[in-house]
Amino acid sequence: MLPVEIKPGITWVGVNDRITELFEGLWTIRQEGVSYNSYLIRDDKTVVIDLCKSMLTGEFVTQLEDLVPLEKIDFVVVNHMEPDHTGALRTLIKKAPQVQIIGTAKTRDMLREFYGITENVRAVADGETIDLGHHTLRFVVAPFLHWPETMMTYEEKEQILFSCDAFGSYGALNGSIFDDLVDDLNWYEQEALRYYTNIVAIFPKPVRKALEKLANVPVQILAPSHGLVWRKDPKRIIDLYDRWSNLATEPADPGVTMIYASMYGNSEAVMEAVAQGVVDAGLPLKIFNISKTPMSYILPHLLTRNGVLIGAPTYEGGLFPEMAAAMRVAEGKRMYNRKAAYFGSHAWAGGAEREFRALAQELQWEVLDTFNFVGTPSREELTKAREFGRTFASKLK
Ligand SMILES: Cc1cc2nc3c(=O)[nH]c(=O)nc-3n(C[C@H](O)[C@H](O)[C@H](O)COP(=O)(O)O)c2cc1C
Ligand SMILES: [Fe+2]
Ligand SMILES: [Fe+2]
Numbered sequence: 035m036l037p038v039e040i041k042p043g044i045t046w047v048g049v050n051d052r053i054t055e056l057f058e059g060l061w062t063i064r065q066e067g068v069s070y071n072s073y074l075i076r077d078d079k080t081v082v083i084d085l086c087k088s089m090l091t092g093e094f095v096t097q098l099e100d101l102v103p104l105e106k107i108d109f110v111v112v113n114h115m116e117p118d119h120t121g122a123l124r125t126l127i128k129k130a131p132q133v134q135i136i137g138t139a140k141t142r143d144m145l146r147e148f149y150g151i152t153e154n155v156r157a158v159a160d161g162e163t164i165d166l167g168h169h170t171l172r173f174v175v176a177p178f179l180h181w182p183e184t185m186m187t188y189e190e191k192e193q194i195l196f197s198c199d200a201f202g203s204y205g206a207l208n209g210s211i212f213d214d215l216v217d218d219l220n221w222y223e224q225e226a227l228r229y230y231t232n233i234v235a236i237f238p239k240p241v242r243k244a245l246e247k248l249a250n251v252p253v254q255i256l257a258p259s260h261g262l263v264w265r266k267d268p269k270r271i272i273d274l275y276d277r278w279s280n281l282a283t284e285p286a287d288p289g290v291t292m293i294y295a296s297m298y299g300n301s302e303a304v305m306e307a308v309a310q311g312v313v314d315a316g317l318p319l320k321i322f323n324i325s326k327t328p329m330s331y332i333l334p335h336l337l338t339r340n341g342v343l344i345g346a347p348t349y350e351g352g353l354f355p356e357m358a359a360a361m362r363v364a365e366g367k368r369m370y371n372r373k374a375a376y377f378g379s380h381a382w383a384g385g386a387e388r389e390f391r392a393l394a395q396e397l398q399w400e401v402l403d404t405f406n407f408v409g410t411p412s413r414e415e416l417t418k419a420r421e422f423g424r425t426f427a428s429k430l431k
Contacts, residue, residue, distance in 0.1 A: 067206030078167025088121030140183035203261030311423020
């Protein structure tokens with residue numbers, strides 16, 4: 035994309051990434067892409083805030099050079115060391131050796147460890163400011179959003195918060211960077227939730243801390259380093275973060291996330307009847323086949339609904355492996371305190387339920403019920419499965 039002026043002297047100079055298939059090598063963005071937003075402030079001093087992944091360095095540096103001679107750049111602010119925002123750094127400072135790099139004290143250590151950079155690095159403390167002329171930047175240290183070294187940068191004149199990963203979303207920017215100019219805001223909100231659950235949800239307390247810190251900071255424009263720039267309604271995404279981070283401790287909305295697996299259709303047949311039971315009880319239901327749908331898309335539902343139904347057969351004495359792996363990912367992302375139930379087929383000694391219960395305990399899931407059956411379900415068992423689904427769902431209201 036071409037650079038986009040946000041306010042006089044403040045320009046978005048980011049890049050879309052429509053090449054990477056798995057963000058962090060884990061989370062699918064095959065369909066959606068992602069953006070690395072970088073911002074240029076031209077004042078008495080010239081500043082670049084956050085960069086991009088290394089493979090897009092050429093495109094990024096070219097567009098920066100179109101706007102400003104690189105030897106005129108005074109500062110590069112590194113809000114976060116993760117290479118999706120610093121990949122272009124070595125190339126940039128080779129071309130612009132005068133640049134002073136600004137980050138937290140931990141960033142200084144990481145710059146050495148990641149890139150061998152030790153010179154022209156300035157560590158700033160929480161609340162420290164630098165005067166650019168007409169604009170002033172204030173640094174807001176925000177550890178674990180998303181790494182220990184992370185901070186945000188607040189521009190005081192226009193009241194712009196450059197928040198880096200926080201408030202960001204997957205999804206390449208489709209023709210505009212602004213929340214008021216895209217016609218599919220809902221899609222970006224869903225992608226922000228997916229990003230939150232995949233990347234940020236492990237740290238609900240740091241999110242709460244950062245929100246408290248920002249409570250009295252007037253934000254006219256929220257400019258993260260992934261996804262939309264929120265200028266019409268920055269409060270919208272802040273409120274969403276408030277809600278999502280609370281879901282680590284507060285009850286989620288009544289509803290069922292059903293995750294199932296089946297090798298030969300036995301557990302799947304029961305799943306269909308259980309699903310009918312959930313709908314009989316009048317609860318919202320979303321069904322995922324773990325062998326087909328990446329966890330990236332399931333985590334948003336796990337976070338926002340209070341009930342989980344796990345349906346999977348026994349496999350070599352334990353829970354179907356993909357399902358066990360999914361539950362471990364859910365544990366890593368702190369999808370705690372849900373109400374849960376298990377169903378599944380086995381042919382001889384079983385064992386899936388045992389592993390399910392062990393994993394559910396780690397997740398602090400309250401197991402309300404389980405339903406085991408042997409081989410193919412009978413008509414009676416299907417009827418029982420429907421009742422099992424209805425009873426479970428009615429306890430979620
Ligand atoms: C590779 C493999 C390993 C299995 N391991 C066990 C096992 O250890 N214990 C058991 O009771 N059943 C085991 N089973 C049997 C399945 O759990 C049983 O066939 C079940 O009905 C499959 O349900 P599904 O049609 O939903 O996949 C195994 C089946 C397969 C194919
Ligand atoms: Fe990050
Ligand atoms: Fe990032």
